[in-house]
Amino acid sequence: MPASLRSNRFILIALLPALIVFVLFAVLPILWSIYYGFFQWKGMGDAKFIGLGNYRDMLQDPVFWRALRNNLILVVSAIVGQIPIALAGALLLTANTWFNRLIRSALFMPMVLSTVVIGMIWGYIYNYQFGLLNQALTLIGLESWTQAWLSNPKLNMYAVSIPINWSNIGPYLIIFIAALQNISSEIHDAAAIDGATGWRKLVSVTLPMIWGTVVVTIVLCIAGSLKAFDHVIVMTGGGPAKSTELLATYMYNSTFAVYRYGYGSAVSTMILLISLLLIGINMAVTRRKSS
């Protein structure tokens, strides 16, 4: 008993520096931001307490709902895009050959590029006048398909989601490869003896073995998609006319373009609540599936 108590104390002391930094730079700002969400504040001068006024404004603002819808498009595209592609990549590329290593590096490559660089590259690809995409379409005779990809409000959210997904596949690929390598070879042998191969083996053996990892990656996808910001701010800035506004760019623009600090704080609190809600739903759904 005393020994375990001593080790508990040691754990506490060892964690303390990290904990202090975390509380100071993550927890307190969140609490502070929640607090400011109840004020009307320009960022300077006096703040006026208005209760839930900011939240009422937010729920009545069509731009907020459009931003939320755009974020949900990103969440769905991340879950149906990033995870299956990363999983398929991991399944096909587990063997450690020269060729596989090359492809793995290529898939991981966008991850090491700065998101600003990615945004600019894709901005040029989508450019209406001299963009790669329109020129390629013209070259193969599909001139009628050429588009102002980032301007057309019916398409631009999907156009924006492609580079976001493309650049995020890398880490999931690595996570899945690690998970697949953790399945012990006895299980593969047993599956082989039972005659399970191909699709059957994937669904009945491999997927259940790495299900915990899949759940974690879905949570990461949801959280990542809800705080998406940088690619969009570089490619479109949330425009034209707010058509690619996300919750995070909405928060940023409300705070720094319109100087409504209190409102911006309320929006960031809302992002937190929506993230918790979606992750909670995901936990509930996937837990039932795994049991």
Next chain:
Amino acid sequence: MNKNRFGKTALASLAAMALLSACGNGAEENGGASTNDSGAGGGKVKLTLWHNFAGDDARAKTVRAKIDEFAAAHPEIELDAQAIPVDGYRQRLSTVAAADEMPDVFLSYAGSHIKGFQESGLVQPIQELLDAKPEWKDSFLPGAFDGSTFDGATYTAPLAMSATSFLYYNAELFQQHNVAVPKTWDELMAAVDTFNKAGITPIALGNKAPWVAQSTILGSLADRVTGTDWFKKAVAQDGAAFTDAPFVEALGYFKQLVDADAFDKGANTIDNTQAEQVFIQGKAAMMVSGAWTLTNLATTPEDTLKKIEVTVLPAIAGGKGDANTISGGPGAGFALSKKVEGDRKQAAFDLIYAISGPDAQKAIAESNSMVMYKTDVDSSKVTSLYYKAFELVKTVGITPVYDAYLSAEAGEAINNGLQEIMMGAAPDAVAKNLQDAQARSLNP
């Protein structure tokens, strides 16, 4: 007290965010805001200076050189000057304003920007300095202090004139396609038609940052239709509203341009600099842009640049405003933090005079940048295009720039509204949004 500390932590993280948004520009240093303790360290006077002349253009280099000169001439002043890239500058300032930690001397834009600091009691006037140097004060052009004078006291002296609506045109393309320089709206529409048929973009526009169309085209266009008095009344919401017929009509002229394909389809997703490139490469016949384009194009080879001519937007028949005008006004100038007193105040005044006094104004004008100051420019030191614009400005009237007068929220409403019109929205809906936003910000 405790509350204040928490606030600073939160703001530190906001500041980090603002920094992230401005990253990629290495010129800035990640420093705290101001050091307000005076005289520490051997009687040296400490001053902090923030400005946005961080780029590589001639004007930024000129101003930085003036700052360095001042620092070298005043060893008794410990000057901490920070150059912050333009894109993140307002955000950085509002972040330190929220923490009440303004730098001692900082660049602030005329109009609603400096007014915000004044209303919050964060700045003090520089009237004393202006009064002490009457020959300097009197050499500014009429209206130079309009955007930064409140209750009879002036807070900044402008370093620049923000003329925002020159009509630049490629004279070679006009000649090739036999188009006359448009003097009326109908001639402009005819020119748009001719260039479209020839496969040339009629007007280059980079409206990704949505203030561009508003600042360069709409302000000047609307003033021709509504007149300046109406605009000032509408801003004050005093006997005029943005839903009035003349303003909706002005938006309708903008919509005519959109419907006639005067702009490139991707105009809302390229930025102003990219549009300048399209224009200077001869892929577009015209560009409506501000004096900043003169500075940006200054490095273009002279034989390309001499094809470019500059004039004003065409007149609109039946409009209430003058036709021979451009929108513009005083640009940014250096403001003084409320907390600077005594020796430090004198040092700050010396600094402000050194970087916006007569010598500095002349040097800035000769770096191909418009100033609001009577000065002679040696035509051999500037580009031919700049010289044409410099001469043009002497002959035209100046009308207000919309977003310098509108509230931040109303500015955002019209900026987005113009993008909406470019995507097919109706002018009256946009006018209503603008009206609602301006009314709301006056009576919250």
